Amino acid sequence: MCKVCNLTHQFKSNLAAAYVCPACQSILYKGVSYTQNKPEEAFRIFEDLTPFKLGSQLNFEEINYTFIGRYQFVLTNGNRNLWFLHANDEKVLYLLDQPGGYVICKKNPHTLKKSDYDFTLGRAFEFPETNKLFYLSSKQRNTMTRMEGEVFDIQSYNMSFDACDFANDKQFVFGLFFGRMNNDIYVGQRYHYSELKLLNMRKADG
Amino acid sequence: MVEIAVQSHIIPLPNQLTCTHCNSKVTNVLHRTALAYACMHCKSYYVGEKGLGYKFVHSFNEVFTPDLPLNTKGVLFGVTYEIVGFAVRSQLGAGYAWREYTLFNLYEGFATLTEFNGHWIFARPMQNYPNLSPSGFSDILQYEGKSYQKYNKYKSTVKYAAGEFGYDIFSDKKKVFVEWISPPYMLIREKDDDELIWCKGVGINANEVKDAFKISSLPEREGIGALQLMPVSANVSFLLTSTFVFILILLVGQYVIKSPAEEKKIFDHSYSKTNVDSSGVIVTNNFEVTGGKTALQFNVYAPLTNDWFDLNFELINEATGERFEGAKSLEFYSGTDSEGAWSEGTRQDYIIISSVPPGRYHLNLYPTWNSNSSVYVSFGIEIIQGVSLWANFTLFFLLGIIIPVIQVFRMYAFEQKRWLGSDFSPKLTIWNL
Numbered sequence: 001m002c003k004v005c006n007l008t009h010q011f012k013s014n015l016a017a018a019y020v021c022p023a024c025q026s027i028l029y030k031g032v033s034y035t036q037n038k039p040e041e042a043f044r045i046f047e048d049l050t051p052f053k054l055g056s057q058l059n060f061e062e063i064n065y066t067f068i069g070r071y072q073f074v075l076t077n078g079n080r081n082l083w084f085l086h087a088n089d090e091k092v093l094y095l096l097d098q099p100g101g102y103v104i105c106k107k108n109p110h111t112l113k114k115s116d117y118d119f120t121l122g123r124a125f126e127f128p129e130t131n132k133l134f135y136l137s138s139k140q141r142n143t144m145t146r147m148e149g150e151v152f153d154i155q156s157y158n159m160s161f162d163a164c165d166f167a168n169d170k171q172f173v174f175g176l177f178f179g180r181m182n183n184d185i186y187v188g189q190r191y192h193y194s195e196l197k198l199l200n201m202r203k204a205d206g
Numbered sequence: 207m208v209e210i211a212v213q214s215h216i217i218p219l220p221n222q223l224t225c226t227h228c229n230s231k232v233t234n235v236l237h238r239t240a241l242a243y244a245c246m247h248c249k250s251y252y253v254g255e256k257g258l259g260y261k262f263v264h265s266f267n268e269v270f271t272p273d274l275p276l277n278t279k280g281v282l283f284g285v286t287y288e289i290v291g292f293a294v295r296s297q298l299g300a301g302y303a304w305r306e307y308t309l310f311n312l313y314e315g316f317a318t319l320t321e322f323n324g325h326w327i328f329a330r331p332m333q334n335y336p337n338l339s340p341s342g343f344s345d346i347l348q349y350e351g352k353s354y355q356k357y358n359k360y361k362s363t364v365k366y367a368a369g370e371f372g373y374d375i376f377s378d379k380k381k382v383f384v385e386w387i388s389p390p391y392m393l394i395r396e397k398d399d400d401e402l403i404w405c406k407g408v409g410i411n412a413n414e415v416k417d418a419f420k421i422s423s424l425p426e427r428e429g430i431g432a433l434q435l436m437p438v439s440a441n442v443s444f445l446l447t448s449t450f451v452f453i454l455i456l457l458v459g460q461y462v463i464k465s466p467a468e469e470k471k472i473f474d475h476s477y478s479k480t481n482v483d484s485s486g487v488i489v490t491n492n493f494e495v496t497g498g499k500t501a502l503q504f505n506v507y508a509p510l511t512n513d514w515f516d517l518n519f520e521l522i523n524e525a526t527g528e529r530f531e532g533a534k535s536l537e538f539y540s541g542t543d544s545e546g547a548w549s550e551g552t553r554q555d556y557i558i559i560s561s562v563p564p565g566r567y568h569l570n571l572y573p574t575w576n577s578n579s580s581v582y583v584s585f586g587i588e589i590i591q592g593v594s595l596w597a598n599f600t601l602f603f604l605l606g607i608i609i610p611v612i613q614v615f616r617m618y619a620f621e622q623k624r625w626l627g628s629d630f631s632p633k634l635t636i637w638n639l
Contacts (some may be wrong), residue, residue, distance in 0.1 A: 047237035049312055053215050074256055077373055077401060078241060099239055099372065100315015101333070121402045135335050138401045143256045167335035190333045193313040204217045204312065 016150035059197040069149035105188025134166035246368035280419035291369035298361040325431030329407030354386035409433025430623040468592035479582040488571040503593040508585040510538040516574040
């Protein structure tokens with residue numbers, strides 16, 4: 001329950017670390033009681049014309065996923081959403097979304113080796129559990145993170161970090177580099193919007 | 207600072223941004239996807255700050271009027287785009303400028319429509335890192351079965367902007383743009399220290415732009431555009447292949463129409479002055495022309511020495527009386543001078559009469575000798591049936607290659623004009639057109 005506005009929330013994902021109260025933006029950590037301290041607040045999501053919303057559904061590989069949370073990264077060259085998608089049997093999926101670009105991805109369990117921290121554009125990278133080379137196509141700075149719904153990481157994602165895009169002709173990798181040896185790698189594939197099986201989307205006004 | 211709209215379950219209608227310099231309103235279709243906007247009234251330019259608001263960063267010196275009004279919607283390639291931004295850019299170090307329209311669709315994202323000298327290019331970022339061969343730093347790239355030739359490399363600067371943009375347009379001044387073309391397509395690499403973007407463009411006709419955005423007039427086209435297709439164009443390899451096939455068909459046809467087995471001698475006789483009757487005619491023995499309509503070759507021979515000889519003749523069908531006329535002049539001169547022996551003329555020549563029907567024929571010969579000559583030489587005439595008509599072949603051959611040759615020269619001239627605007631003009635030959 002949110003201490004500030006008394007809204008209650010039932011966590012959907014075991015992976016979620018916190019929930020952002022939609023009313024007051026309080027970050028409510030799972031299993032933490034806020035009887036003593038006022039919870040910290042997340043920056044409120046701003047309008048970026050995404051077609052998705054919390055509660056949207058994606059059918060991917062015959063499994064129905066629900067959009068339960070989002071990070072909205074304010075990168076130096078544009079904004080990008082990382083949606084947190086959850087299926088009933090604790091399956092998890094991530095969807096990167098920026099105007100005209102949709103990447104369904106999974107978190108790579110491996111982190112990038114220290115020796116790979118040479119971010120020269122065009123340089124080829126190998127990622128574990130992928131069988132093709134990826135080329136660094138963009139390195140940006142995340143200057144601010146906004147959040148809504150259930151989120152799985154507050155500490156690392158809610159600060160400045162380097163965000164890199166790696167791509168080849170088939171796949172896409174989004175790398176978040178929080179510091180030496182501390183990184184999250186999302187590996188996925190781009191889709192055209194018409195290829196996504198979606199339900200409960202945002203509707204255009206008027 | 208400008209207020210930030212809050213995300214809702216409805217995709218909202220356009221907002222309005224206020225220019226803090228002149229209080230004019232700027233239509234905000236992109237909401238906070240707009241990282242920058244420019245006021246078309248006072249030429250002020252604003253850039254987003256950490257997603258919190260916008261700050262004034264620049265004032266343009268000049269004003270340009272877009273040919274496609276801001277916030278006009280139009281359908282291109284089946285997608286409804288709205289024109290959200292307009293910028294005039296120029297190549298750093300070069301005088302010319304082009305106009306760039308930023309297009310936006312909710313689901314397709316951003317695209318650009320560029321106009322230079324009335325030539326239009328529609329471009330979008332590529333979804334993936336293109337699988338190029340070689341890697342993208344060469345003069346020639348192979349991509350999706352097409353060969354792209356490097357056309358331009360430049361940095362650009364912004365002279366004017368109005369409307370909204372998904373990025374800070376001034377960040378582009380650090381970027382190096384490289385363009386490769388394979389008309390009507392273009393690959394564009396935009397690279398600075400932080401980003402390497404590949405875009406694919408396609409040249410489109412001004413009429414398509416007019417129709418899409420319901421615009422009555424657009425700048426007139428000047429010169430040849432980088433991606434312009436030749437109005438009546440053909441692939442050179444197709445032209446060469448089809449010409450080769452045409453010549454092959456001609457040769458086969460020539461062989462089939464006249465097979466060597468049909469060529470045969472049907473008449474061979476020699477005559478002298480004594481054979482001429484009182485009316486000046488030699489009437490020959492008759493001979494048979496067999497098969498279908500055929501060409502007859504009349505070989506005339508006279509052993510001339512510094513003399514001339516003329517022969518007129520009629521070929522007469524004895525059954526129908528149909529007549530074919532022919533004539534041949536022979537002359538042959540020789541001698542020696544300070545440079546040695548010389549000769550000119552010929553002692554034998556031929557004439558062909560085509561489409562002679564089968565039947566029994568004879569010849570009426572009307573020979574003329576040089577009256578000043580001391581000797582009236584004898585002469586021979588030989589008739590070969592079924593000879594090949596190389597004149598017809600040559601005529602068809604020339605007719606057949608004239609169009610490909612003209613087309614190749616037109617394409618060569620067209621390509622030369624296209625590459626006038628490039629620093630990377632390849633050595634043009636018909637093989638790389």
